[in-house]
Amino acid sequence: MVSEKGYRGVVVADVVKRAGVARNTFYENFGSKEACFLAAQEYAMSTALERVVEAAGVHEAWPQRIRAGLTAFIDYVAAEPALARLAMVDALSAGPASVKCYEESQQAFISLFRLGRDVSRHGADLPETMEEALVGGVFWIIHQRLAFAGEISVPELLPELVEFALTPYLGPDEARAVAAAGEAEGSRATRRR
Amino acid sequence: MNSRNWLVSQYGTSSSGSVSSVLLSDPVNPVESPEFPPELARLPPGRHGLPREFVARNQRERLIAGLAEAVAENGYAGTTIAHITRHAAVSRRTFYEHFGSKDECFVAAYDTVMAELCKRVGEAFEQEEDWPQAIRAGIAAMLEFLTAEPHLARLSMVEALVAGPVVVERYDAAIQSLVPYFQAGRKGRPKEILAGLSPTTEEALVGGMVSLISRRIFAGRAEEIEALLPDLVEFTLTPYLGSVEAAKVARES
Numbered sequence: 001m002v003s004e005k006g007y008r009g010v011v012v013a014d015v016v017k018r019a020g021v022a023r024n025t026f027y028e029n030f031g032s033k034e035a036c037f038l039a040a041q042e043y044a045m046s047t048a049l050e051r052v053v054e055a056a057g058v059h060e061a062w063p064q065r066i067r068a069g070l071t072a073f074i075d076y077v078a079a080e081p082a083l084a085r086l087a088m089v090d091a092l093s094a095g096p097a098s099v100k101c102y103e104e105s106q107q108a109f110i111s112l113f114r115l116g117r118d119v120s121r122h123g124a125d126l127p128e129t130m131e132e133a134l135v136g137g138v139f140w141i142i143h144q145r146l147a148f149a150g151e152i153s154v155p156e157l158l159p160e161l162v163e164f165a166l167t168p169y170l171g172p173d174e175a176r177a178v179a180a181a182g183e184a185e186g187s188r189a190t191r192r193r
Numbered sequence: 194m195n196s197r198n199w200l201v202s203q204y205g206t207s208s209s210g211s212v213s214s215v216l217l218s219d220p221v222n223p224v225e226s227p228e229f230p231p232e233l234a235r236l237p238p239g240r241h242g243l244p245r246e247f248v249a250r251n252q253r254e255r256l257i258a259g260l261a262e263a264v265a266e267n268g269y270a271g272t273t274i275a276h277i278t279r280h281a282a283v284s285r286r287t288f289y290e291h292f293g294s295k296d297e298c299f300v301a302a303y304d305t306v307m308a309e310l311c312k313r314v315g316e317a318f319e320q321e322e323d324w325p326q327a328i329r330a331g332i333a334a335m336l337e338f339l340t341a342e343p344h345l346a347r348l349s350m351v352e353a354l355v356a357g358p359v360v361v362e363r364y365d366a367a368i369q370s371l372v373p374y375f376q377a378g379r380k381g382r383p384k385e386i387l388a389g390l391s392p393t394t395e396e397a398l399v400g401g402m403v404s405l406i407s408r409r410i411f412a413g414r415a416e417e418i419e420a421l422l423p424d425l426v427e428f429t430l431t432p433y434l435g436s437v438e439a440a441k442v443a444r445e446s
Contacts, residue, residue, distance in 0.1 A: 007351075024196020092354045093361055099354070103408060116403075122436060127424040132399035134409070134428075141393055156330060160391035168431055172389030190292075 007037065007090045035088070037102065044087040045105040048076045053183050055111060062119045063178045064171060067162050068111060070138070071182065074158050077142060081151045088139065089147045102139075115164065120169035134165055136170040159183050204301055219325045228395040253291045255281040257302045260295075265344035269299065269310070269352040300363070304425045306349045307367045310338055314371070324378050325434060325442045327428050332402070337405065371399045378433040388433055398429045 012026055012033050013186040019026075030036035055072035056065040077084040087105075113131040117123030138161050145152040159179040166175035194287025227272075263272045274295055278288050292298040317334035321327035339346035353364045375395040377389060402425050409417050429442035434442070 055407070093357065095355060099351075099411060105409070106404075120444060125440065127427050129345035129405055129421065129424045133405050133424070133440075135401075136404025136408070137401030140404060141397050142398065144369075144400070147361075153229055153257075157393070160393045161397070163389075164394065164397050167389065168436065172386070172432075176389060180357065 007094045012036075026118055028152045034095060034097070035100070037098050038091075040083070040086045040103055041091050041094075041098055043081040044080065044100060046085075048073055048084075049105060049108050051076055051110075052108070062116055063166055066112065066116065067178055067182045069109070070162055070165065071158060074101075074161070076153065076155055077146070078152055078154045082180065084142075085146045085150065088143050092143075105130075106139055109138070110191075116169040123169070126168060130168060134168065138165060155183075199392045203234070252281075252283055252287055253301075255283060256291055257282075257287060257305055258300060260298050261306075261345060261348055264299075264302075264352050265347055269355050291344065296357055298360065299352075300359055303349060303353055303360055303363060304355070305343050307363070310335065311367070311370060313338055314374075318374055324380075325430055325439075328378070328429060329422075329442060332429070334424050335423055336406075336419050336422055336425075339410075340415070343410075343415045346418070347411050350403075350410050368399055368403050369396070371402075372396060375399065375429060378430075382433060386433065386435075394432055398432070402429060 010033065010158045012023065015026060015033070015036060023107055026036070030039060040052040052069040056069035059065045059068055077088075088102070092133065110131045114136055117126060120126065141157065142152060145157065159182065161177045162179040163172075166178055169175075170178070197407070209421060228277060229333055237397060259277045259279075260272070262280040263276035266272075267276060272295065274285065274288055277298060278285050281288075288298070293303065313334045314331045317330035318327045321330050339350075349364075353360045372395045375398055405421060405425065406418055409421075424442040428440045428441035432441075
């Protein structure tokens with residue numbers, strides 16, 4: 001519903017009509033439109049982050065963990081564009097609780113990225129806020145694509161974001177190599193399907 | 194002086210909430226613009242012999258400043274038209290002569306603030322010949338403005354997002370308008386550096402930079418913004434200069 005009308009345009013009547021439930025049922029489950037929105041956002045973000053953790057956990061090496069994590073996240077966004085739009089575009093204008101949830105979901109990535117300092121040759125010299133900025137940049141790109149195109153293109157976006165995320169730790173050449181190896185793997189997986 | 198020094202000096206309202214003092218030029222912050230001499234910043238009731246157009250423009254600007262004050266006090270959602278007109282010390286009827294709604298008034302305020310911010314960033318950037326120094330100067334100008342005007346910072350980076358889709362679109366556009374400053378850094382870079390820059394590099398840098406700033410404003414830690422300068426300079430220059438050179442530019446004072 002929100003993906004059609006934006007957060008402010010949606011009223012509880014729209015939600016119950018679309019969900020095929022009674023107005024009473026809505027209020028038994030959620031106190032308000034705000035609470036319902038937040039529940040949807042939290043669901044989307046926790047599902048996406050579960051997949052990130054699961055995908056990253058398969059790998060030992062940090063660069064591959066980052067690549068796998070970003071891949072899982074972007075795959076989820078591509079597969080669920082309406083939920084992703086709710087959680088990454090509409091959430092920003094849905095009030096303080098939603099903005100807080102949006103920021104907290106970045107925190108999981110920030111922790112994962114920070115481990116890269118241990119494998120980086122100049123890990124100790126990196127600016128304190130770098131992970132926050134990197135993750136903010138990745139989220140911003142996805143936000144922009146969802147806000148203006150309503151969807152994202154995985155093959156176009158994924159290698160660029162992986163390279164962007166890894167470059168400060170590994171340098172441009174190695175970062176590009178890891179991103180390119182991921183692309184090769186991705187296209188093999190597509191062919192198998 | 195707790196808020197919007199810039200709006201005060203522009204439009205001659207003080208940030209104090211009381212009706213009697215709102216229109217007076219602030220003694221601490223005298224109105225210097227020749228267009229708004231202090232004695233005219235207050236429009237006395239009745240016949241003041243001022244051209245109609247001037248009065249109208251002055252009222253509009255006072256309403257914009259009034260909205261900024263009201264939003265700082267109540268947040269966007271909690272702000273009513275009564276709050277705005279009280280801060281601006283104009284009638285409700287006057288409000289509706291200028292704006293159709295609270296949203297419309299907010300859009301005007303947002304545009305005013307962003308135009309000023311972009312102007313300052315652009316001017317600071319243009320003053321430096323050397324691109325890395327120009328980036329540093331542009332970022333410094335932005336952080337300085339947001340630090341000096343904490344309420345306008347909140348209005349433009351936090352409240353803007355809850356003010357509806359029209360403002361969110363403008364917010365996105367304002368952030369994207371910073372992209373060309375970074376793209377200018379591609380010029381004259383060696384081939385191997387350019388090969389490492391993807392088409393989305395600049396967007397990601399700008400998005401990361403704004404995210405770092407707005408997270409602090411959202412959390413009520415606006416006072417930390419100015420100290421972000423070296424980190425932001427290093428973060429944004431690294432893809433173009435490499436981490437060693439970027440850190441050098443970032444850490445020089």
